[in-house]
Amino acid sequence: MGRPPCCDKSNVKKGLWTEEEDAKILAYVAIHGVGNWSLIPKKAGLNRCGKSCRLRWTNYLRPDLKHDSFSPQEEELIIQCHRIIGSRWSTIARKLPGRTDNDVKNHWNTKLKKKLMKMGIDPVTHKPVSQVLSEFRNISGHGNASFKTEPSNNSVLTQTNSAWEMMRNTTMSHETYFNNSPMIFTNPGSSEIQTTPFHFSNHSNHLLNGTTSSCSSSSSSASITQPNQGTQAPVTNFCWDDFLLSDPVLPQSSQKQVVGSSATSNLTFAQNEHHFNRQAECSSQKIVSDPSRSASSFVDEILDKDQEMLSQFPQLLNDFDY
């Protein structure tokens, strides 16, 4: 006994929508409003599945939708949100006026994921790929240098999925946390979107390590519940800096710099991308040009590169010109 199909699929049209079909939906909704999509195709004179009509409306025809490309601010916000709640696209889309879950999902899959990977950041965990590999080795008991993995980003992602999912399932309700967070602000009468600052910090590190952010030096008041403290997480005045403060990935000196510099806290995704690209270029040149390197393994190369980046991070932060 399965669920009966929502409509007779053999008799409904599929594929791209025509202008006439769009016009029919628009005309119907303008008069009757939305509701009971299973009846709308018949009433609007469309040979389409109700589900398809709803999708067309919500993803394309809705008058409040934006059809232009994503702004850097929107991209930053998507990355921030994804780091906290993962692929809950509808929740993320609600933070972006005029964007649908489908838009956000597509943009993530086609652009943002690649950008992060290009910068050496695992788009699943939002950690440096080298750290993900290192943690995986610890988790899987392959703590020695003889551990080998395929030199592919996909393999890294696959290997870290289980840890990531476990982490998400055993910690606070990210969505509750997320939905209480004032992350996006739109100026009245302006289409300009403001977002909270973006950092390459790792919220997930708190969760993986089971440590709580100790933000006594910070004026913000976000509270993160430890996994062993239950799942209640009343959160107010969310601030991304709180994640950065105790980020074990960053050198402490870098973190202090960030705390002490409001300018640094305005680091944007685009700026980060630029610097990560520069770092990657410099690192790769060094690796290639250094004949003393034995290139023992792909993993070692990445770990070395990451160490290089970390050691240079304070300088990196100072490089930003605001």
Place this chain on the structure above:
DNA sequence: AAGTCACTCAACCGCAGGACG
């Protein structure tokens, strides 16, 4: 010019959950 490849994005699919009788 033609063929191939990579990318984008609209649309589809199946599942889950809520509402309701």
Place this chain on the structure above:
DNA sequence: GCGTCCTGCGGTTGAGTGACT
């Protein structure tokens, strides 16, 4: 409590298109 219907969601697919050879 159970079954049905509807809606929402996330993953996936494939047509269209541009870049490249």
